[in-house]
Amino acid sequence: MNRRVYAVILASGKGERMNCGFPKQFAEIKGKTIIERSIEAFEKNENVDEIIVVSEPSTIEKIKEIVQKNGYKKVTKIVPGGAVRAESSSIGVGEVAEDDAKVLIHDAARPLVTQRIINDCITTLDSCDAVHTAIKATDTIIEAENGMMKTATERSRMMQVQTPQGFRAGTIKKAHCLAKKDGFAGATDDCGIVFRYGLADIRIVEGDRTNIKITYPEDVAVAEIFIEA
C-alpha cells in the first residue's frame, strides 16, 4: 500500500545566530532564498505528495507570496509555528490527518538536502516507524560541564544528526503529545523525542556532508561552494 508522504518544513525560527536583521530563511544563496531551496527539494521529489510549511507568524504572507510566485503545487498549508523548534514541529505534524502517513520533518535551514536522502527516508519508512538522517562524526565529541571535560566518547560510534527525520504520523504525534505535557523541556530534534519516550526503533539513513544547516553567516559561503560544485 502506498502511504501518503508529507514534508513538514520548519521555518519558524528567528535566525539569531545568523544575525542578518531578518529570519535567515529569507537570506539568499546564489540568487535564491534558503526557504525556496528547501521547499523546492521536496516540491520536485516525485515521492512527496504534500508540503506543510511552519512559518514564523509574521512571515506567513511572505511565504505565501513565495509559494505563489514559484507556482509550488504541493504546498497545501502554511501555519504559524511555536516558541521552540519542537513546538513548531508538533504544530506542523498536527496538520497531518492520517496516522499511517509518512511524515518527513525538515529544517528550512538545510537548503541543500539531496533527493537521495529524501528518497532513502521515504523508503526506509516502509519497514520502520522512525528514521534519522546522520553522518559519521569527523571531530571527536566530548561531554563537558562548567568548562570541564566530563565524558570521553569513541569517535567511531559518534554520528552528527541532520534532517529530514521521518516518521509514521501516529508515532511522532504521540511523541509530541508526551513532550508537550513536559513543556517540550530538553526537546531538540524529533528523533530525540521519539527516543526519549521509547516509542520506536529509529533506523539511520546516511546523510551527506553537503546537507549543512545554515546557522552562522560563514555557512552561506560554504553552501555557495557546494552549489557551484
Ligand code: CTP
Ligand atoms: N525553527 C522553528 N521554530 C522555532 C525555532 C526553530 O521552526 N521556534 C526552525 C528554524 O526555522 C530552522 C530549524 O528549526 O529551520 C532549525 O533551527 P535553528 O537552526 O536553530 O534556526 P533558528 O532558531 O532560526 O536560528 P537561531 O537558533 O540562531 O535563532
Ligand code: MG
Ligand atoms: Mg534555534
